[in-house]
Amino acid sequence: MDFGLLASLAGLAVLDSLNTSTMLAVVVVVLTARRPAATGWAYLAGAVLAFYLVAAGLLLGASAAEDALADFSMWARRAIFAVLALFLVRLGWRRLRTRPKRPAVRLPSWVNPWSAVGLGALTTALDLPSAFPLFFAVSRLVDVPIGTAQGLALLAGYAVVYALPTLGVFVVGLRLKDRMRDRLEQFASGYGKGEVAASRPIAALYLAAAAASAAIAVFVIG
Numbered sequence: 001m002d003f004g005l006l007a008s009l010a011g012l013a014v015l016d017s018l019n020t021s022t023m024l025a026v027v028v029v030v031l032t033a034r035r036p037a038a039t040g041w042a043y044l045a046g047a048v049l050a051f052y053l054v055a056a057g058l059l060l061g062a063s064a065a066e067d068a069l070a071d072f073s074m075w076a077r078r079a080i081f082a083v084l085a086l087f088l089v090r091l092g093w094r095r096l097r098t099r100p101k102r103p104a105v106r107l108p109s110w111v112n113p114w115s116a117v118g119l120g121a122l123t124t125a126l127d128l129p130s131a132f133p134l135f136f137a138v139s140r141l142v143d144v145p146i147g148t149a150q151g152l153a154l155l156a157g158y159a160v161v162y163a164l165p166t167l168g169v170f171v172v173g174l175r176l177k178d179r180m181r182d183r184l185e186q187f188a189s190g191y192g193k194g195e196v197a198a199s200r201p202i203a204a205l206y207l208a209a210a211a212a213s214a215a216i217a218v219f220v221i222g
Helices: 003-017 020-032 036-068 072-094 115-130 132-143 148-175 177-190 200-220
Strands: none
Touching: 003 132, 003 148, 020 036, 020 115, 020 148, 036 115, 036 132, 036 148, 072 132, 072 200, 132 148, 148 177
């Protein structure tokens, strides 16, 4: 199998794994769940399983469409870069004004080792619109001459890499909860306090990246 393909998928998976909202939810589970270990493992299982099922669905759907439309992969890549450009424009626009931080994640009272599976799947589904590395990875798999089984296996490895940082936070949190409680609580509660200051330089970077992404969609891909 092409080493370049594996390296590109690994890099995209690492980018996808840097998901602070999922890590934050795991910290909240460790600090507040009645059975933090069982609840945390269930949450992670639901999150990773949902991520993999969505990735597999994207791959199977893209492969089926490619059989029907010879130029599907070109339009798929254009659509990905176009959506990425819109997302970056939105981020740039938000950085032009000061705004309060997002509210901190709180663990609902009904969360337990059984319901945590669904909660993990739900939070993953809510984060998927920003999972652009996954869309790039699926587009890459559609372009290469490999079988469906190989593609699904590669996506399973992708999901494992995606889960590793959150898994690390969870395991360390469980083992060092008493020693690190103050820091963990500061991370969990401080997430929603204060404001995000406006920044024109950062906004300009986002907008420049959006322009580059749009240019790739229009002029490069074809």
